[in-house]
Amino acid sequence: MKKNQLDTPSLLIDREIMMDNIERMQSYANKYGVTLRPHTKTHKMPALAKLQVDAGAKGITVAKVGEAEVMAENGLNDIFIANEIVGEVKLNRIKKLAETIDISFGVDSIEQCETIEKVFSDSQKQAQVLIEIEVGENRSGVIEESDYIRIVEYIKNCSHVNLKGIFSHDGHTYKAKDLEECRELYNAAQKRTLHFAHLAQELGCPLETVSIGSTPPLMHDFGVMEGVTELRIGTYILMDVSQGNAIGTYDRCAASVLTTVISKPTSERVITDVGAKGITMQSRSQGICATTGLGYIKNYGVHIDQVYDEHAIIYNEEFRNQVTVGEKLEIIPNHICPVCNLYDHAYLVSGDEVVEEVPILCRGKLQ
Incomplete structure (x- = not known):
């Protein structure tokens, strides 16, 4: 036809342009020795997520538990939910997913962690969580060091919650007035994220994952700072105006x-x-x-x-x-x-x- x-x-997708976008971003991650974990909320298609993994992505990112369930049903087995997950209903769904796949999710408060500890108390696996760090977008995420330290110390004393890492989203780079400001905002976001990674290390809690990303700065070769382990971006695969x-x-x-x-x-x-x-x-x-x-x-x-x-x-x-x-x-x-x-x-x-x-x-x- x-x-x-x-x-x-x-809705049309040009296959050649899409595949070139996938390969370009994977090459970018490889160049800096970090893993790529594409955010699939952009396309919501397991078939495209598999193409990204086949090209070298470590796993995928989703925004909601429902997306994680569908992706898991379709063969994706390493999933991060880049969102604060609140409530026993959703946490029980994640606990079920954790029986068969590697799944982690975001937190930014002790209240969340208290519920996670309760829900996972009868699970054979610990809940794998990443603390979100607010880096300028004025959305969710920890802002004050004192709050972060309290969350880290709380998780250290949990039996059923493991602090896998931290993540941030420099979405405010979309509003940069020019590429130089985009670079400055991106670098400041990386430095702030890495500062919180170092705090965790000082608290005796080394992190497996330090995840950053938004599409605008990563479409330009602004580099990736040492200590960042993962790029988490979505729109690059399809792009838009x-x-x-x-x-x-x-x-x-x-x-x-x-x-x-x-x-x-x-x-x-x-x-x-x-x-x-x-x-x-x-x-x-x-x-x-x-x-x-x-x-x-x-x-x-x-x-x-x-x-x-x-x-x-x-x-x-x-x-x-x-x-x-x-x-x-x-x-x-x-x-x-x-x-x-x-x-x-x-x-x-x-x-x-x-x-x-x-x-x-x-x-x-x-x-």
Whole structure:
């Protein structure tokens, strides 16, 4: 089948670009002697996760327990949940997974650890946890050294919880005003993460894993500091408009949404059949990843101006005169991660040929 024979909207993935992205990032990790643990929340597809592992990734990262369960069911056996896992229901699910795979997850409070110790008290395996360190994104993670020390000391005295390592996410690099600031933020985040690793060492708790990562700085050769053991990144495999803006090209954007022109009601307005339910309404307002509009139309150099639930609107007279009702276009999304979660399957394409239909098995696994 040719890709233009697909019904719309459809999620497309250029196989060659994707494989090149996988190989490039694996080579980057190999260059610096660290392991790669891709964050699969970007694509939510076990089939793509297996490609990343086959290329050399040590294991994978997920965001939710439900994603971990699906990935495990499909043969992935080394999984880190890069999130604080709270509550006995979820912890019991992790305990069940730990019977058959290597699984670890995030913590940032003693309250969590108290519940983990209780839930895993009847398990043959200790819970494997990593403490999250806040490095500037202003999200979750330990901020104060005193809090970190208390958590480390608490875990040291646990019988059923093992401190495997620490992790951080320098997501604030997306908002860097230029590449030099991106480098500075990335380096500061590494230094802060390593400082907490050294604190653990001083407390008699050496760490197996010191995990960092976000896509923008790792698309440039900013290096990896000694002491970091793992890169944990996601968007690089498919890329999107925001990441393309950060590197100055959309040539490495593997994913797009195929859509059909359904109306040209005025001399400048074009409407296609995908809206917020197929490309989201996401945009980025500042920094190297800042976006224009709500999606980029490949080969035409125009952006989507407005979306409704099921409609994308472009206001551009020249573009309106170039396309016809019924014509199919490709949109590069601003942010690919939530877009993948909107589709039941993606189509791998090579040139104009559809070569495989890939189920998005982790779609909707939010618990």
